[in-house]
Amino acid sequence: MVMGEFTQETQVLVIGGGPGGYAAAFRAADLGLEVTLVDMEGRLGGVCLYRGCIPSKTLLYVTELLHDAQRAGEMGIVFGEPRIHLDGVRVWKNRVIEKLAGGLTELARRRGVQVVKGRAIFEGSDRVRLLDSDVAHMKFKYAVIATGSRAITIPVTNEKKGGRIMTSTGALALAEIPERLLVIGGGYVGVELGMVYGSLGSRITLVESSERLMAGADPDLVQPLNQRLQDLFESVYINTRVIRLAETETGIEATLGGSAPHGRQSFDRALVAIGRQAYSQNLGLENTRVKCDDHGFILVDERMRTSDERIFAVGDVVGGVMLAHKAMHEGKVAAEVISGKNVAFDYQTIPAVVYTDPQIAWCGLTEQEAKRQNRPVRVSRFPWSASGRAATMGIGKGLTKFVIDEETGRILGMGIVGREAGEMISEGVLAVEMGALAEDVALTMHPHPTLAESEEEAAEAFLGSSTHILPQKK
Numbered sequence: 001m002v003m004g005e006f007t008q009e010t011q012v013l014v015i016g017g018g019p020g021g022y023a024a025a026f027r028a029a030d031l032g033l034e035v036t037l038v039d040m041e042g043r044l045g046g047v048c049l050y051r052g053c054i055p056s057k058t059l060l061y062v063t064e065l066l067h068d069a070q071r072a073g074e075m076g077i078v079f080g081e082p083r084i085h086l087d088g089v090r091v092w093k094n095r096v097i098e099k100l101a102g103g104l105t106e107l108a109r110r111r112g113v114q115v116v117k118g119r120a121i122f123e124g125s126d127r128v129r130l131l132d133s134d135v136a137h138m139k140f141k142y143a144v145i146a147t148g149s150r151a152i153t154i155p156v157t158n159e160k161k162g163g164r165i166m167t168s169t170g171a172l173a174l175a176e177i178p179e180r181l182l183v184i185g186g187g188y189v190g191v192e193l194g195m196v197y198g199s200l201g202s203r204i205t206l207v208e209s210s211e212r213l214m215a216g217a218d219p220d221l222v223q224p225l226n227q228r229l230q231d232l233f234e235s236v237y238i239n240t241r242v243i244r245l246a247e248t249e250t251g252i253e254a255t256l257g258g259s260a261p262h263g264r265q266s267f268d269r270a271l272v273a274i275g276r277q278a279y280s281q282n283l284g285l286e287n288t289r290v291k292c293d294d295h296g297f298i299l300v301d302e303r304m305r306t307s308d309e310r311i312f313a314v315g316d317v318v319g320g321v322m323l324a325h326k327a328m329h330e331g332k333v334a335a336e337v338i339s340g341k342n343v344a345f346d347y348q349t350i351p352a353v354v355y356t357d358p359q360i361a362w363c364g365l366t367e368q369e370a371k372r373q374n375r376p377v378r379v380s381r382f383p384w385s386a387s388g389r390a391a392t393m394g395i396g397k398g399l400t401k402f403v404i405d406e407e408t409g410r411i412l413g414m415g416i417v418g419r420e421a422g423e424m425i426s427e428g429v430l431a432v433e434m435g436a437l438a439e440d441v442a443l444t445m446h447p448h449p450t451l452a453e454s455e456e457e458a459a460e461a462f463l464g465s466s467t468h469i470l471p472q473k474k
Helices: 019-030 046-051 053-075 086-111 168-173 188-199 219-232 324-338 367-372 388-393 421-434 438-442 453-463
Strands: 007-015 035-039 114-117 119-124 127-131 137-145 149-151 180-184 203-207 235-237 241-247 252-257 264-267 269-272 276-278 311-313 352-354 360-364 377-383 399-405 411-417
Touching: 007 019, 019 035, 019 046, 019 086, 019 137, 019 324, 035 137, 046 053, 046 086, 046 168, 053 086, 053 168, 053 188, 119 137, 137 324, 168 188, 168 269, 180 188, 180 264, 188 203, 188 219, 188 269, 188 352, 219 235, 219 360, 219 399, 219 411, 252 269, 311 324, 352 421, 360 421, 367 377, 367 399, 367 411, 377 453, 388 453, 399 438, 399 453, 411 421, 411 453, 421 438, 421 453, 438 453
Parallel strands: 007 035, 007 137, 035 114, 137 311, 180 203, 180 269, 203 235
Antiparallel strands: 119 127, 127 137, 149 276, 241 252, 252 264, 352 360, 360 411, 377 399, 399 411
């Protein structure tokens, strides 16, 4: 150690200020532990707040407003052609981010969590060196790694510094609305951001290497979104790969293979959204007993403890479902285990939401998973064409369904497609976690007319007692 370098000690060191990191730090502080959080940017929120969940959902809500304004003509309310002021949209997005960031800073201050700017590199199982920081070394009793993930890129020919090939970070900056945008990847990020840019005026070509978009969701939930994208996007190609991607002085040239037309196509920009990889490199893990799998994800047990008993890891860096709400729950588990509580990350289901228009949400066992597992289930559906509330809103193409154990009537999974699906899915999560029966939901009185009423009627359909659809023939 160099003479004069400042060394600080703490009970719990959290590395990374995203949802998993700050949730762990806040919970540990609430349990009476001394906590220091180190983040490369010196602020709380991570990718989710600044370059992910929050800015993308802010922009997606803007697109919802545009879609509603367009549909209002059917209801007798006619708006003029919308005028999009990008500067104003960016100001609104940044205002949302700053408000939430300020709230996290204040919560850390009031809890006594020290936030330090720097990049942590492990020197051993009880200490790290901090680069680009006022503190040179940090000793700890326990550490929580919450360094998150980064976007996977693809090889580019003649890549320049013009930013024409974007990851989600560049796309969310909303520098301009390109006339033609190539979106590579048909998962959450590609579909959501493609819809943002398509709604704002870009001509979108989306390519997906697998046989359909949103492969993790059941096909009947994705179908209404497919129909919407066919109208909004210029082209959607499945079973298609990018053979060559080159940046020119004026744009992007792409050669596509598969169902897309052969030959080179020209675009103004390209968005690469083909997944994320763990941010576990260059952390000095070789100086600890922490182990990673072949993909770089840190190995942990159900208590979020790594193979080094002093060190825990949470969030994207441990893999699995890479969602902020999972990371937050893992962070709380790690903090509680460190404090001596007998807890574990033991959830029956982790909900997923795609914030497109229409939204898709699901939890628990999906219909396609049940088929792969040969599980005896019944799928009970309630179409929103029979929903009074959906009719009042002009959104009758939605669907609510339960995946139910055929013998016991226990709810194993739930899926929704339609407006506010993300707000509605929590009832399904609660039902799966509690081991609720279809009868429990069916006999729970839901207000009329609401979209949530479709959950009651989907459960009633299983029992043959739905009011607004005919009983299924047995």
